[in-house]
Amino acid sequence: MKARVFITLKNGVLDPQGKAIHHALEGLGFSGVNDVRAGKLIELDLADATSDSDIEDMCRKLLANTVIENFRIERLQDA
Amino acid sequence: MKSAVIVFPGSNCDRDLAVALELVTGAKPAMVWHKEPALPQGVDFIGIPGGFSYGDYLRSGAMAARSPVMRAVQDAAARGVPVIGICNGFQVLTEAGLLPGALMRNAGLSFVCRPVRLKVENSQSLFTSQYDSGEEVLFPVAHHDGNYQADEATLDRLEGEGRVAFRYLDQVNGSARNIAGILNDAGNVLGLMPHPERVVEPAHGGTDGRRLFEGLLETVNA
Numbered sequence: 001m002k003a004r005v006f007i008t009l010k011n012g013v014l015d016p017q018g019k020a021i022h023h024a025l026e027g028l029g030f031s032g033v034n035d036v037r038a039g040k041l042i043e044l045d046l047a048d049a050t051s052d053s054d055i056e057d058m059c060r061k062l063l064a065n066t067v068i069e070n071f072r073i074e075r076l077q078d079a
Numbered sequence: 080m081k082s083a084v085i086v087f088p089g090s091n092c093d094r095d096l097a098v099a100l101e102l103v104t105g106a107k108p109a110m111v112w113h114k115e116p117a118l119p120q121g122v123d124f125i126g127i128p129g130g131f132s133y134g135d136y137l138r139s140g141a142m143a144a145r146s147p148v149m150r151a152v153q154d155a156a157a158r159g160v161p162v163i164g165i166c167n168g169f170q171v172l173t174e175a176g177l178l179p180g181a182l183m184r185n186a187g188l189s190f191v192c193r194p195v196r197l198k199v200e201n202s203q204s205l206f207t208s209q210y211d212s213g214e215e216v217l218f219p220v221a222h223h224d225g226n227y228q229a230d231e232a233t234l235d236r237l238e239g240e241g242r243v244a245f246r247y248l249d250q251v252n253g254s255a256r257n258i259a260g261i262l263n264d265a266g267n268v269l270g271l272m273p274h275p276e277r278v279v280e281p282a283h284g285g286t287d288g289r290r291l292f293e294g295l296l297e298t299v300n301a
Contacts, residue, residue, distance in 0.1 A: 014228070017184055062141065065138055067181045068228060
């Protein structure tokens, strides 16, 4: 069983990397980009018995820093 | 004073910190590898050095904060043993939950490496007793992720409880309220981005950092 964990900065937390990407897009001539936020995607290959709360525990204890980051878990069927 | 310096894969200021500690205390610290489950008996000071532990994988300090020795550091901190985290060590302490907030990428995105002016905000702590309150000191910084952030309530609490130990006098990395170093609520854990261990003898170009270790020695021996 595979799962994906999306880690994003909380609203209101300044994202200097997102800002730099935004500026670079503008520099390339892409107009109409209002904002850019950068995050992380972590793919987990898990034993089938792994519960949702186990994955949540992994996120809280290591994968995300919940002081500044949110996480979202997506289970993939037969990936 | 019996001190210990924790060494992670990727630490690179561990020897600087050991030299500073030996210079001030007269005793060589125990260098403790991160895989050790326990600290040497009777350690009365713990230093977490700067560097790039685990190559800054995941988040700066995130992997180091979960290594076996950190459980022993957490137990010691809870017993009141003084702990200092410098630069990457500060990042490790926030990731380990020993200090509030987080250290994010510098607002200007550049690695900042230069001496910076700091104001000693609290001269009553066991790390800063040899400084005057409001005194200006010059410590070097060398970091990419030194942008201290916490929610407003946490920042207000830190300020209100005198837990901001050092503040940048100039804009360095975008830190909230220009915070350079903070204390835990019990006052025995200090994290700071600037490097006091790099200014302990005249050949370093300054000795402003020396009094931090002298003050610590005096407190521990008292």
